[in-house]
Each structure stands twice: as structure tokens, then as C-alpha cells.
């Protein structure tokens with residue numbers, strides 16, 4: 001199957017001395033649910049942020065559905081980003097707006113600037129947003145302000161907003177890092193089930209190896225800005241895990257084991 005995302009020789013240097021990504025090669029195929037694991041500072045966030053150009057790479061190429069992201073102009077970038085949903089560790093919701101309005105923000109990339117500025121969403125978009133919120137168990141929160149929700153609820157709103165885009169790919173940057181084990185499980189279950197059901201590929205950054213093994217169809221291990229493992233969960237050995245997290249072994253569990261207990 002043809003890859004939907006092709007990354008070659010990706011490098012990112014911050015300032016004069018910090019090399020965050022040091023030549024990443026990675027291909028993502030439709031329907032893959034890929035966990036990107038690695039210790040703090042390995043380059044996981046930088047990788048995801050380069051893919052939708054929240055950060056400009058220093059070198060390399062990123063092709064998404066045959067469109068080059070690195071050299072894309074503003075208009076091309078807007079079009080590319082409309083097909084890539086993003087989920088953030090700290091949710092990035094607009095606190096003073098309702099849950100429904102936050103989900104509808106997922107539609108902005110597909111709307112004219114005029115309609116977007118005046119929040120003129122179509123009835124179909126509103127119905128779809130409400131249906132998504134119902135599906136993720138948030139039907140009682142639809143008209144609440146976003147800042148009235150718990151962390152787990154906020155992240156489910158973040159997932160709904162990404163799904164509202166009808167994306168081809170979702171990038172989730174540490175979606176459960178701020179959540180307790182029960183909320184983490186609900187969020188990961190929701191993300192996984194909806195991506196599978198709608199045929200959306202997903203790249204999800206995780207510290208927790210247990211969680212990666214539980215959900216991912218493929219695991220990519222990053223260490224010091226390089227891919228040091230790329231294979232199935234079954235192929236990820238204890239020894240390789242130790243290598244990826246060398247010196248930072250405590251980070252590979254966090255609330256991962258607790259998710260197992262929350263099942």
C-alpha cells in the first residue's frame with residue numbers, strides 16, 4: 001500500500017546547538033495507529049510539529065498525500081492542514097467558548113474566511129459536531145463552557161474537534177500526559193476506536209511503553225532525534241526499550257501500568 005506520509009532526512013536544529021531531529025526517515029500508511037515513544041527531549045513533539053509545519057524543519061522533506069509540506073505556501077499549507085487533525089497535551093481549547101463551538105473549530109479549515117470569522121457554521125456541521133460529542137459520551141457537556149470540564153473531558157473534546165475536520169491523519173502529542181489512569185484509558189480507547197472506524201491514520205506521541213504496546217499497530221522509538229526502532233509491538237523487546245530510555249527508565253511507565261489496572 002502506498003504511504004500517505006513520507007518523511008525523508010528530516011532535521012530540526014533549534015538555535016546553534018540543539019539538534020532535536022537528526023535525520024528522520026518515516027513512512028505512514030493509511031489505517032496505521034503508530035505510537036512514537038521515547039524519553040523526554042528525544043524529539044517526539046518536534047517531529048509531530050514539523051509534520052504540520054507548526055515548526056519549520058531545518059532540512060529534509062515531508063510529503064503528505066503527494067503534497068510537499070516543507071516548501072508549501074500559505075494557501076497550500078491551509079489545504080494540507082485541513083486534512084491533518086491535531087490533539088495536544090494541554091487540549092488547546094478556547095476556555096470561554098462552549099464545548100460545541102470548540103468542536104466546530106475543527107471545521108474552520110474547510111470554510112471560507114468570511115464564514116469562519118463570523119462563526120457561520122452549517123446545520124450539517126452543527127449536527128455532526130453534536131453527534132461526535134454524543135459518541136464520545138459528552139452529550140451533557142455540549143453547551144457548557146470548555147473551562148468547566150475535567151481534563152479527560154477536555155481531551156475528548158479535543159478528539160471531537162480533530163474528528164470534525166474529517167482528517168486523513170491525526171497527530172496526537174502526548175494526549176494522556178496530564179490525565180489520571182481512568183481518563184487516560186477513556187481517551188486512548190476513544191482515539192483508537194474512532195481512528196479505526198473512520199480509517200484515519202494516527203501518530204500518537206507517548207512516554208508510556210505499556211500504553212503504546214496496548215494500542216499501537218506499530219511503534220517508532222526515538223532517541224536523541226533519531227529513529228532507533230520501527231516495528232510491531234511484539235518486536236519491541238525489553239532490551240530495545242531499555243536502550244531507547246537509557247538513563248531515563250522511570251519515564252517509560254508513568255501512568256501506563258495504571259491504565260492496565262483501569263481496564
Ligand SMILES: Nc1ncnc2c1ncn2[C@@H]1O[C@H](COP(=O)(O)OP(=O)(O)OP(=O)(O)O)[C@@H](O)[C@H]1O
Pocket residue numbers: 014015018019020038039040041042043044045046047
Ligand atoms: N522551541 C524550542 N527552542 C529550543 N529548543 C527546543 C524547543 N523545543 C524543543 N527544544 C529542544 O529540542 C529537543 C527535543 O524536544 P521535544 O520537545 O521535541 O522532545 P520530546 O521528545 O517531545 O520531549 P517531551 O516528551 O518532554 O515533550 C529537546 O532538547 C528540547 O529541549
